[in-house]
Amino acid sequence: EAQVTQNPRYLITVTGKKLTVTCSQNMNHEYMSWYRQDPGLGLRQIYYSMNVEVTDKGDVPEGYKVSRKEKRNFPLILESPSPNQTSLYFCASRPFGRGETQYFGPGTRLLVL
């Protein structure tokens, strides 16, 4: 089944404790992206990657890191999480090409205490 998977789905952590949220897709998509969803703000793009070893900042990259060492994986790293990073995070992928839609993962709900 074609899908985007994220782990963990739920995470409670404390301020300053480094964490990684994994994202993997099995559709051989070139493009992958991370978003955060907050009430009243819609989805905001954190980072995106156009292919292996090619990443760029989205609208709200502060406090986050990413890497793209393999085509299928695009982990999101919070080196020192803070309470304002409490949010619902979505990973998405899409094939290369104008107008291709994105396929979203199930989401990771993060609470930073």
Added chain:
Amino acid sequence: ELKVEQNPLFLSMQEGKNYTIYCNYSTTSDRLYWYRQDPGKSLESLFVLLSNGAVKQEGRLMASLDTKARLSTLHITAAVHDLSATYFCAVDLTGNQFYFGTGTSLTVIP
């Protein structure tokens, strides 16, 4: 920075009625997407609009794009309960940068 505004933010409508959700954006783009999100779920793609005047229809939903007015609409015809969800529009600025609206939470009342 591209701004995307959706109206209304909340919509309660009776079954069988028609209504339109509006998506305005601030910078020229000819690539616009509509997604649906059910409570506690992920986003599901509904429509991709790629040119001025584009119109797409699926069941009771029809989306259109006017790039000159920087406006997309999502029209709901004869609403049914199954359409209750949050609807997002998203604008593609460069092919890599996506800007989402705040979402319209739709509740269809029997």
